[in-house]
Amino acid sequence: MRVSNSELATRVSNAAGGNAVETLVSAPSGVALRVSAVEAGSAASLLSEGIGPGVEVSVERKLALGGPVIVRLGGARLALARSIAATVQVEGVDNAHGPAPG
């Protein structure tokens, strides 16, 4: 089933009861997400890989049994331990209403 990006974005913001904060662990895979905040403890190490507030990312896959979360940003792919991924708060990116790229 193909779902449009804006629909998915709505799903992201609605998931887990409306206002609950989504993280890279709880967000669905394959959806464009924007990082809204990163917990202080892991901010430096994530920033040096390019994950900081405002950055667009998507979750490619969450490996089973509590394995790492694979995150895409731009052309790069990063594997993050769940404990780290859980410190990255994200929100849905709604292409229809978001700022035009470039």
Added chain:
Amino acid sequence: MRHFKSSASHCQPGASHRPADVGLPVIALVGRPNVGKSTLFGFASGTYAETVNAPGTTVGAEPRLVRVGDSRAYLVDLPGTLSLDDRPTGDEPFWRQLLEIHPDAILVVGDASDLRRHLPIALACRDLGLPVVFAANLSDEAEARGIEVDTGRLSQLLVMPVHLTTGLTGRGVVAALRDAVALALKHRAFLAGAAPRGTAPARVYGPAAELQIEKLTRSMASAHSLGAAALDLSGQGLGILVDDRAVSARGAATLQLGEALEAVRWRIADEWAQQVERRREVPLRLADRVGIWSTSPWPGLPIFAGVSAIVFGLMMWIGGTMSVALTGAWNATASPVLTTAIHAAVPQPVIAAGLLWGLDGGILALLSVGIPYILTFYVLLAALEDSGYLTSAAVLTDRLFNTMGLSGRVAIPLLAASGCNVPAIYGTRVLPTRRERVLGAFLVTMTPCSARSAGVGAAVAPFAGPLAALGAFGLIAAITFASGLAANAIVPGRQPALVLELAPIRRPIAHLVVRKAWRRFSDFVRTAAPIMIVGSCALGLLYESGWIWGATAVLDPVVKGWLGLPSVAGLALVFAFLRKELALQLLVALAVIQLGAGAASLGSIMSPAQLFVYAIVTSVSIPCVATLSALRGEFGWRTTLAICASTLGIALAAGGLLARLLGVV
């Protein structure tokens, strides 16, 4: 590195009383891991430094003389780093490594298809007050991904020359270097007072950050006039570097602000990347699809199993074939000549025989184990590294190794360990922290290498059956796993959570793979060969002189009393320290000496249960002398002795318990 430091200090332009034309300009290569820096460096200098399609494997700085037109310069390849504050080699921050070589210009190598993540370090380098050239590398891959870079615009934004490069084919490399050399020479002229400073880039960090930088810069500059001794504002030696003119006062200020500026740099990089990149939709490349597959359970796990089987199979097959060929050739040609020569030169038969153990036996061991298996493994490892597959395997197996305090990156060294522990010890360098490396090396030494596996098989299978041999391997695996769990609980500290960039899958380039494997292999031969030869000599003298029998009295309480084995087995265990592959043959040889020709079969010396205990203890106990020397080289004596004592303790504990369970004692 040390050698270079001294030569660098001769040619460094820092001190103003030194003429600027002494020595050649130094150009540093800086970039994130896995951006093809070493390949570009190799093309530029005509030799190939170690390249790895996995983060953080260029160790130490290596200068190479390059010629561009009429000019010459030293090019220094530095380890890949995430930022100037990052510690890629674990000890000192990268900026210190960079400034210690006193570069006259920096060539920043970035990924053309991922500028967003590669521009921040260019910005940071630009702040240092040194000329910078940006190489948008891997431009062929970027094009294949449908990404075009507007180099003209990027050059305007960065205020530095920008070149599209492909390190492998050399595209754009010479042009980038020419710019870097020209800027380096200009910078030297400026330091010598013969030319004005180049254009200073616009202040881009915003009023608040710029004010902070300005304040710090002023305090750095005024400290500068007080002399180097009073300079150490931050305790980091920045002042001295300013005084040496290795970095500008503003550069030192931005270094001191460090992480505070990083967030701003990333924001700017994001903005600029969007301005200069043009992306068109192209179908996903096969290599990128393989990358995605290899990190999914399906088909990732079968791929992992297949790759492991191929690596292991090729190592055993090629290694085995080479081993037979080399052993045959040695025995047919060099060995008889050597034997005759030594017997002619050394009149004392005991010493001659001892020497023969070392030279004939030691070199034969190198030919039968070292060269075939280790060289083969190094070639396979290099191919795997350059293919980018290692990081995928690490992610896939991460969860399993987490239980032992290790990241999935340890999977490949452990696989190597089942061939030979020595390259596996060096292979633990792929692990990010010392704690992980020590834990990884501990598991490596517990893993039976091919010589030990052969020993276990030969001791158990003929007398207790193939199922018992399989059981022995299962037991060793269980002991290793349990020890890993225990070590993780005992060794202080904890494992840092995984943050790993997945390397893109690339086709390994044959000549680069062979060069890298050969380089590592010759390192191994240089460190291990002397130890193997001297160790064999010492063992030979002990054996030939008969002194070895004196050891039985010391060993008997443990060997006989605790393990329930004949005392001759204790001697074989001692010998196994030097030569694991000879442990069984020696056991038979010693038994024949002690008990007569009737003891020529293992079955007549020990019962099947005793052989089982013996096999477990030999396999798990102390690593062989070559592994020991590798451990010492990597971790120092304290850790090495701790690892050896642990494995010996575990082997004796397991052996003693087993002896009681099996009714041997």
